Amino acid sequence: MSHNWITAGSSAPRQQPASLCKRVALNAAQLLGGVAVVLLLLSGQAADAHREHGVWTELVWSEDRFEITHHMHLQDAQQVLKTLGFDINLDSPEGLARLALYVEERFLLFERGKVARLDLIGAETEGDFLYVFQEWHGSQTIEIPQIKSTLLEDVHPDAVTWIRIEAPELNQTWSVGGNDSSSNS
Numbered sequence: 001m002s003h004n005w006i007t008a009g010s011s012a013p014r015q016q017p018a019s020l021c022k023r024v025a026l027n028a029a030q031l032l033g034g035v036a037v038v039l040l041l042l043s044g045q046a047a048d049a050h051r052e053h054g055v056w057t058e059l060v061w062s063e064d065r066f067e068i069t070h071h072m073h074l075q076d077a078q079q080v081l082k083t084l085g086f087d088i089n090l091d092s093p094e095g096l097a098r099l100a101l102y103v104e105e106r107f108l109l110f111e112r113g114k115v116a117r118l119d120l121i122g123a124e125t126e127g128d129f130l131y132v133f134q135e136w137h138g139s140q141t142i143e144i145p146q147i148k149s150t151l152l153e154d155v156h157p158d159a160v161t162w163i164r165i166e167a168p169e170l171n172q173t174w175s176v177g178g179n180d181s182s183s184n185s
Contacts, residue, residue: 053156055149057107061140061167068118068134070103072152077130079155090130096123103132103151107161110146111138140167149176 053076059066077090077099084102088095100123109116121133138145144165152159164173 052160053152053158054160054162055151057149057161057163059136059163059165059167061170064137066136066138066165066167068136070107070132070134070151071129074125074128074130076152076155077125080152083155091125096125096130099123099130100132104134106150106153107134108148109136109138110148116145144170144172144174147176 051073053073055070055072057068057070059068074090080102081088081090081095081098084098086095086098088098090096090099100120103123104118104120107118109118116136116138119135119137121135123130123132125131147161147163149161149163151161159177161176162173163176165171
């Protein structure tokens with residue numbers, strides 16, 4: 001036995017309550033399935049949004065020397081201090097000094113096959129970054145120096161140092177990972 005329902009002001013018959021429930025259940029299932037797919041896609045993007053660990057280094061020619069600036073995320077810098085066994089605030093004079101010495105030991109520049117002397121100028125924090133400053137009184141070169149960087153590798157073995165060198169007739173960017181020497185890109 002089939003009943004058609006008519007609502008006030010409508011000449012079209014209304015569907016039976018049982019078939020209406022089936023349709024609502026089907027629409028709800030489709031909606032939940034769509035929501036599940038969207039959530040899966042978003043969770044995959046969140047996993048891919050992981051920040052790569054690394055240091056950005058710039059060598060910029062200024063009058064008679066290269067000014068070298070290294071910067072890394074504060075979170076990585078704090079982890080370096082912990083890994084080295086120091087329970088100190090990275091904003092403290094001791095924390096900044098320890099991190100500057102860490103950079104000095106793990107960033108090497110070679111000139112004519114020998115380790116070049118880099119002068120350590122200092123370190124500071126600004127925003128979300130630690131900055132370490134050095135100077136290289138080497139010759140103004142149009143050749144890219146060989147660089148070895150093991151910065152952050154004690155904390156993150158996959159860490160990379162991105163390097164940019166800027167001088168007259170020279171503007172290059174490349175990366176150094178681990179024990180690799182210079183590799184232009």
